[in-house]
Amino acid sequence: MQVPLFQIFWNDGDIEKIGDVIKRGMFWTTGPDVERFERAICDYIGARYCTTFNSGTSALHAGLLAHGIHAGDEVIVPSFTFIATANAPLMVGAKPVFADIKRENLGLDPEDVQEKITKRTKAIIPVHYGGCPCSVEALREIAADHNLLLFEDAAEAFGAEVQDTKVGTFGDLAMFSFCQNKIITTGEGGAIVTDSKELDERLRLIRSHGRQEHGNYFSSPECPDYVGLGFNFRMPDILASLGLGQLENVDKIIAMRRRCAECYRQELSGISWIKVLETPPGDFNVYQLFSVLTDDAGMAREDVIKQLQDFNIASKVYFSPVHLTRYYRDTFGYTGGELPVTEEIAGKILSLPMYPALQRPEIAYIAHVLRNLGD
CATH class of the missing domain: 3.40.640.10 (Type I PLP-dependent aspartate aminotransferase-like (Major domain))
Structure with missing residues (x-):
């Protein structure tokens, strides 16, 4: 797959x-x-x-x-x-x-x-x-x-x-x-x-x-x-x-994305080192991205990305901190530590596949691979 x-x-x-x-x-x-x-x-x-x-x-x-x-x-x-x-x-x-x-x-x-x-x-x-x-x-x-x-x-x-x-x-x-x-x-x-x-x-x-x-x-x-x-x-x-x-078709597109997000929540439950982000009450999330936080994975996030790739599953970091890019370091002198929550979240965030036509078997496959990484 x-x-x-x-x-x-x-x-x-x-x-x-x-x-x-x-x-x-x-x-x-x-x-x-x-x-x-x-x-x-x-x-x-x-x-x-x-x-x-x-x-x-x-x-x-x-x-x-x-x-x-x-x-x-x-x-x-x-x-x-x-x-x-x-x-x-x-x-x-x-x-x-x-x-x-x-x-x-x-x-x-x-x-x-x-x-x-x-x-x-x-x-x-x-x-x-x-x-x-x-x-x-x-x-x-x-x-x-x-x-x-x-x-x-x-x-x-x-x-x-x-x-x-x-x-x-x-x-x-x-x-x-x-x-x-x-x-x-x-x-x-x-x-x-x-x-x-x-x-x-x-x-x-x-x-x-x-x-x-x-x-x-x-x-x-x-x-x-x-x-x-x-x-x-x-x-x-x-x-x-x-x-x-x-x-x-925008309402249909959004409904399909929200269905995918709910499937992810169900399939990823029980994976101890993955935290699924929750939408604050009263807010309506359209899930342009489906991002999770990788905690206590026992492996570097880059290794998680590589192993997912080995199973033909794409993933990406959205986003690395702008202030720590080379241009902003060189221009404004940022060294790290200026934005503690940003830097913490950016070090754990991982975006998984998300698109309207994504199907539950594909989401289940992603969850299965994640659950068994490192075995």
Whole structure:
């Protein structure tokens, strides 16, 4: 049996939508499906505005630019995340300031965030790890008390909820990623949702060269004006059409992932050196990742990964601490010990295969191999 780390959910509807774009012979770059996808995201998440981008990283970059974050500013971020979260402040000249995480949800610890706020702090970027909501309500209160931007990094949490309210609606704005292993995917892609019309207008300028557009640039006879400095961060229409197909099945995709997570809980029970992470009460986890903590395994985690690989089972560490990567060590002088919970969790975390089509026999096989490792 071979079990990959992830597989993309797709059906004939996805193929048909892409085929329709190809056959029309125009508007592959920007076109009507981008607008449809943005509106569909708004309707699903419950936000007033949505701007799509060619990646979640571009969206993070644009979001900070749109809020005027610049050199001399500080942005509080977790180190337990994909590196783009921490890099985004650097892209606009600001400094990422790392705060520790909570064991309960692996998101930013509001108490440590409070300790890291200085007169230079301008924003907080919390991450909803692996599809599990972070302590976003407490972070929202802190941001409001200090007049800080709250920018949700919901790259992994499309469809997650806190008390029946969708993640992505708690902050001033939120980023979603549509990379290939996310809840829904366009291959590469991202989006920002917000309730601010002014912010949405700035984001649209930034994503397309600072161009003030009225209609489609590629078909309009008008010569548009360039009113600011921008980038080519646009999502192609052909990928937006794929996103529309994926979004039609998002509730099914999430239900399948949650079924897989429940199967894992049952099959992994009784394995003494594996701790299955629990979702805090009232939160709705969409399980973009299924991660466990490896305790008292009797072998190094790297050996566990290698032995799983020997049985054709993929696994991966999501995530190693950003502040201990070579770049951040060399640039900021981190040596370890700065974020004790982050470093402890990152030393034990292991992500197992998780995707909608994963079946119980495959999960049972993974559990069997884990249970018998070292025998």
